[in-house]
Amino acid sequence: MPARASDAAEAAFARLQVSDEFADRLRTAHRELTVQLPFVGDDGRMRVVTGFRVQHSNVRGPFKGGLRFHPTVDLDDVRRLAELMTWKTALVDLPFGGAKGGVSVDPRSLSARERELVARRYIEAIGPAIGPRTDIPAPDMGTDATTMAHLLDAYSRIHGYEPRIVTGKPVELGGSLGRTVATGRGAIVALETVLDHVGRTRPSQGGDVTIAVQGFGNVGQHAALEAHVRGYRVVAISDVSGGWHDAEGLDIPVIEAAMVGGAELVGLDVPGATPIAAIEPLYVDADVVLPAALGRVIDAANVDRVIAPIILEGANEPLTEDACTVLESRGVTVIPDILANAGGVIVSFFEWVQGANMLAWDEAEVLARLDARIAAATRQVLRQAGEGGSLREAAMDLAVRRVVRAMELRGNA
Numbered sequence: 445m446p447a448r449a450s451d452a453a454e455a456a457f458a459r460l461q462v463s464d465e466f467a468d469r470l471r472t473a474h475r476e477l478t479v480q481l482p483f484v485g486d487d488g489r490m491r492v493v494t495g496f497r498v499q500h501s502n503v504r505g506p507f508k509g510g511l512r513f514h515p516t517v518d519l520d521d522v523r524r525l526a527e528l529m530t531w532k533t534a535l536v537d538l539p540f541g542g543a544k545g546g547v548s549v550d551p552r553s554l555s556a557r558e559r560e561l562v563a564r565r566y567i568e569a570i571g572p573a574i575g576p577r578t579d580i581p582a583p584d585m586g587t588d589a590t591t592m593a594h595l596l597d598a599y600s601r602i603h604g605y606e607p608r609i610v611t612g613k614p615v616e617l618g619g620s621l622g623r624t625v626a627t628g629r630g631a632i633v634a635l636e637t638v639l640d641h642v643g644r645t646r647p648s649q650g651g652d653v654t655i656a657v658q659g660f661g662n663v664g665q666h667a668a669l670e671a672h673v674r675g676y677r678v679v680a681i682s683d684v685s686g687g688w689h690d691a692e693g694l695d696i697p698v699i700e701a702a703m704v705g706g707a708e709l710v711g712l713d714v715p716g717a718t719p720i721a722a723i724e725p726l727y728v729d730a731d732v733v734l735p736a737a738l739g740r741v742i743d744a745a746n747v748d749r750v751i752a753p754i755i756l757e758g759a760n761e762p763l764t765e766d767a768c769t770v771l772e773s774r775g776v777t778v779i780p781d782i783l784a785n786a787g788g789v790i791v792s793f794f795e796w797v798q799g800a801n802m803l804a805w806d807e808a809e810v811l812a813r814l815d816a817r818i819a820a821a822t823r824q825v826l827r828q829a830g831e832g833g834s835l836r837e838a839a840m841d842l843a844v845r846r847v848v849r850a851m852e853l854r855g856n857a
């Protein structure tokens with residue numbers, strides 16, 4: 445079967461009349477690694493898990509993308525997400541390309557020591573293919589700043605101290621202030637730019653806007669908190685264990701404060717709120733639904749249950765192509781993942797720049813630069829889409845055009 449890029453990219457190639465010569469280079473990854481990661485578990489027995497790193501494109505700069513620990517990760521997933529990173533970094537105009545990593549393991553089944561071992565084995569296995577100017581991993585689902593510290597340590601033991609090998613590190617090891625909140629905050633900034641465009645008053649200016657959030661990890665929790673602080677009513681939240689609904693608005697800071705030591709939402713006491721299933725925030729009556737957990741949570745089978753007029757794609761690929769088409773044909777505004785969740789990679793870029801220059805910006809500077817970039821990219825997408833056009837198509841067109849232009853400029857000799 446001939447290689448194909450994602451449906452969204454193929455559609456953009458057709459709209460932009462990208463020549464096969466360039467499209468073909470974007471239909472397959474530059475490099476794909478599948479690696480075996482053996483480690484000795486806490487019970488003294490050898491276990492083996494499988495890891496992947498797919499480097500899609502480095503035409504605009506070093507490969508860049510997160511590392512995910514999740515039981516369902518496979519090469520196809522990582523391939524799709526690596527391609528998505530190429531479009532995301534191009535859309536927000538960072539000098540990076542696209543990559544993604546994954547390990548098919550349930551991080552909740554591992555102790556802290558076992559997670560560290562898996563991270564170390566991963567870097568040892570893919571080490572020859574990465575570097576601070578070659579490929580720079582970052583956190584994603586199931587990994588965090590601690591995982592990045594272990595990757596940094598494993599890489600630095602071989603190559604000498606190299607903080608630029610990962611982003612999303614602890615601040616004490618050269619991480620950037622503002623990185624933890626960046627993706628969630630960026631999503632809300634993109635949303636506010638769209639609200640301004642459609643003439644809807646922001647809560648900070650007196651408007652009443654409700655939002656429902658699926659996923660209460662890095663992206664979902666910080667987006668919910670940012671929304672709450674800015675005056676939105678956060679009417680539903682969920683994590684893998686289940687969730688809560690309150691039409692009056694949930695007290696997110698109180699809930700967040702109660703989630704210590706890996707607590708899950710179902711175990712909490714949330715006065716006045718009704719318990720709901722993990723999927724339910726996607727279906728509640730809210731102005732905005734923010735899927736911030738897994739991909740493909742809204743598909744042809746459940747799209748008719750989604751009634752919100754705005755979908756803010758916090759997760760990567762939370763909508764299938766079919767579902768997205770149905771929603772857009774109903775007039776729903778879909779703020780696409782490559783824009784809505786680009787805040788993380790933007791601050792990753794800031795972290796990499798600070799590392800390269802051996803300096804640290806204060807948090808206010810990081811957040812101001814983040815807000816400016818996301819708002820500018822959102823305005824560009826809105827302009828490109830024109831009146832009533834698809835933001836998803838507009839974002840893809842801008843991104844693909846930038847990547848193809850870089851290929852033209854770099855030449856093919």
Ligand code: NAD
Pocket residue numbers: 583584585586587627658659660661662663664682683684685722723736737738739758759760785786788789
């Ligand atoms: P995370 O591991 O920190 O959190 C994931 C959350 O989703 C957890 O609360 C988990 O309980 C919940 N969850 C898992 N399965 C669920 C289900 N079936 N129903 C409801 N909730 C469920 O991950 P994250 O970093 O917040 O990433 C979430 C998504 O955002 C992923 O798609 C990731 O690729 C994407 N993303 C993350 C970043 C980032 O900076 N962290 C950047 C861009 C995109």
